[in-house]
Amino acid sequence: MSRPLDLVVLGLSLSSSWGNGHATTYRALLKAFAARGHRVTFLERDVPWYAAHRDLADPDYCELILYPDLASLKDLRPRLLRADAAIVGSYVPDGVAVGRWAIAAMREAGGVAAFYDIDTPVTLAKLARGDHEYLTPDLIRAYDLYLSFTGGPVLARLEREHGSPLARALYCSVDPAHYTPGGAKPSYDLSYLGTYSPDRQPTLERLLIEPARRAPHLRFVVAGPQYPADIAWPANVERREHVGPADHPAFYAASRWTLNVTRADMREAGYSPSVRLFEAAACGTPILSDAWPGLDTILTPGREIVAADGPEAVLRALTETPEPDRAALARAARRRVLAAHSAAHRATELEAALGEARARAAQKYPQHVWKLGFSERVGERR
Numbered sequence: 001m002s003r004p005l006d007l008v009v010l011g012l013s014l015s016s017s018w019g020n021g022h023a024t025t026y027r028a029l030l031k032a033f034a035a036r037g038h039r040v041t042f043l044e045r046d047v048p049w050y051a052a053h054r055d056l057a058d059p060d061y062c063e064l065i066l067y068p069d070l071a072s073l074k075d076l077r078p079r080l081l082r083a084d085a086a087i088v089g090s091y092v093p094d095g096v097a098v099g100r101w102a103i104a105a106m107r108e109a110g111g112v113a114a115f116y117d118i119d120t121p122v123t124l125a126k127l128a129r130g131d132h133e134y135l136t137p138d139l140i141r142a143y144d145l146y147l148s149f150t151g152g153p154v155l156a157r158l159e160r161e162h163g164s165p166l167a168r169a170l171y172c173s174v175d176p177a178h179y180t181p182g183g184a185k186p187s188y189d190l191s192y193l194g195t196y197s198p199d200r201q202p203t204l205e206r207l208l209i210e211p212a213r214r215a216p217h218l219r220f221v222v223a224g225p226q227y228p229a230d231i232a233w234p235a236n237v238e239r240r241e242h243v244g245p246a247d248h249p250a251f252y253a254a255s256r257w258t259l260n261v262t263r264a265d266m267r268e269a270g271y272s273p274s275v276r277l278f279e280a281a282a283c284g285t286p287i288l289s290d291a292w293p294g295l296d297t298i299l300t301p302g303r304e305i306v307a308a309d310g311p312e313a314v315l316r317a318l319t320e321t322p323e324p325d326r327a328a329l330a331r332a333a334r335r336r337v338l339a340a341h342s343a344a345h346r347a348t349e350l351e352a353a354l355g356e357a358r359a360r361a362a363q364k365y366p367q368h369v370w371k372l373g374f375s376e377r378v379g380e381r382r
Contacts, residue, residue, distance in 0.1 A: 004037040005354070008080055010098055011089035011116070014042045014064055017245050018053030019195050019225050022089065022118050024245055024275055025172045027056065032175070032343035033350060034061035041079060043067060045093045055244045070094045073101055080105040085112040085354050087147070090119045095134025103142050112357045114145035116170065121150055121265035121272060124157075140164050145357035147350070152271030152294050166360055168353045172275035173346040174282045176338055178245075181284030182253025189218040189318050190288070191255035193243060193276055196226040199264035203290050208259055210311040211318070212237045218318060223251060252283040256326070257318060260289035270294040277305075278341045281333035286326050288317055298341075304333040 009030065017023040030040050040062035044050075058064065067073060070093075080086055086102045088095065099115065106113035115135065117123050123135055140146065141163040148155060151169035158167035192208055194200065204222070212220045212234040222233075223240035233239060243251050252258055258280045266272035270293025277298065280287050289295065291307040299305040306329070308314045321329075 004039065005084045005351075006039045006041075006082060007033065008041045008043065008083045008086045008102075009089065009116075010043045010086065010092055010102060012044075012091045012118075013050050014044055014059065014062075015054045015056050015066070016050035017055055018050065018242060020091075021172075021195070021275055022091070023056070024279075025118060026089075027059070027245070028173050028175045028275075028343035029170075029346050029350065031059075031061045032173075032347035035344075036347055036351070041065065041083075043073075043076060045069075047093065053242075055246070070097055073098070077101075077105060081109045083109065083111055085114060085358075087114045087116050088143075090115075090117045090123055091134055096132060096136055096139065099135070099139050099143070103139075106144075112144045112354055112361060113142070114147055114354070114357065115139070115143045116147040118149045118172075120148045120154060121269035122263065124154070124269075125265045127162075137162065144361045145353055147353060150266065150269050150272045151297075152269070154269050154271065165364070166353075166357050168349075168356070169271070170346060170349060170353065171273055171341065172278060173341050173343040174275070174278035174337060175343045176282055179249055179252075179279050179282035181334070182249055184250070184253050186256045187219065187254045188221045188238075188256065190257045190259055190314070191221045191223070191251065192259040192261065193223045193248070193251060194261060194274075195224045196228070197263055200261045203261045204259075206310060207261065207288065207290065207308055207314050209234065209237065211314045214311060215315055215318070221255070248279055249283050252280050252285040255285055257288055258285050259314075260287055262290050262292055267292040271297065273298045273341075278337050281330075281337040284330045284334050286330040287333060288314060299333055299336060304329065304336050 011026050012022040013020055014023055014026050034040050042062050042064050044066050046066040046068050086106050088099045088102050092098050103113040126133060144165060146158050146164040146167040147170040148167055149171060155167040155169060158164040190208060192204060208220060216236050219236055221238040223243045225242050260274055260277050267290060277287060287305045288308050289305055291309060301307040306317050
């Protein structure tokens with residue numbers, strides 16, 4: 001294990017899980033990272049849509065600082081100069097300016113500057129269109145480390161085609177202390193938890209709404225904000241506007257099966273597991289999912305998850321799977337996730353990636369005195 005590190009994260013949101021999947025990912029990762037003895041500060045732009053839906057105002061594992069605008073970051077520069085590493089996340093407001101500010105501070109401080117892309121295929125599609133909302137080609141080359149929600153061939157592309165000095169996968173994860181199997185009798189045959197996205201909606205239509213139309217005797221539920229009012233939901237589909245992270249385990253426990261739907265860019269790139277896969281599996285709820293390259297590297301279809309290509313496959317799983325087989329599938333998925341995809345696993349992967357980035361950056365910038373070092377004395381602090 002590394003010596004205790006001082007990490008600053010500039011992310012989309014930690015305080016609010018409303019309408020985004022970033023908060024859940026950051027919470028699990030940073031809680032586990034802090035549990036390993038590291039100091040964490042999270043800088044979040046204070047925006048009204050998250051301010052109105054905050055469900056974590058005072059985390060006990062890190063310092064959360066809300067800043068009002070880009071100009072106010074100058075007052076936080078001393079905090080960055082004390083850090084060993086800074087991570088800037090995707091979709092951060094004014095992300096290009098924030099990234100340049102963080103990189104400059106880390107160059108001066110002798111720390112590692114990393115980009116954490118929780119939307120990698122979407123980011124690459126935006127770059128291909130010349131859309132530089134939160135990342136530019138020159139920033140990819142300037143960051144010491146590109147942490148990607150997508151693994152597989154995309155990592156080589158980031159290094160070879162986009163010039164990243166070092167690209168490493170850092171998938172989402174689950175906190176097994178919170179996501180545990182529930183004992184309640186399921187109320188729904190199939191559930192889906194996710195914010196509305198136009199490119200996910202056709203798959204949701206094919207794998208949940210159409211099966212609901214064909215099987216009016218079954219019960220379905222879709223939870224998540226921002227769905228248009230003109231969607232024609234069948235009568236047997238219950239709608240919930242939002243389910244906060246604290247209530248996710250109960251939501252999964254109420255479902256005989258849950259559905260995973262992948263955004264189009266992520267499905268095409270593959271190797272982009274959703275946090276919902278890990279959450280549901282940890283809660284012991286069997287999962288139906290759309291198919292994508294690399295799914296079998298996360299959960300094995302037929303043994304730990306069911307890959308469905310249409311409403312017929314969904315209805316077969318819901319109506320023809322013997323209960324012992326359904327329970328065995330859920331147990332196998334839970335074992336796999338706890339063995340490889342817990343937040344503790346990701347925290348150790350983050351440590352390793354930061355250490356590797358520091359070593360490479362030290363060769364590139366030998367004039368710097370690099371602060372990010374490793375020691376066998378875990379309790380040692382500067």
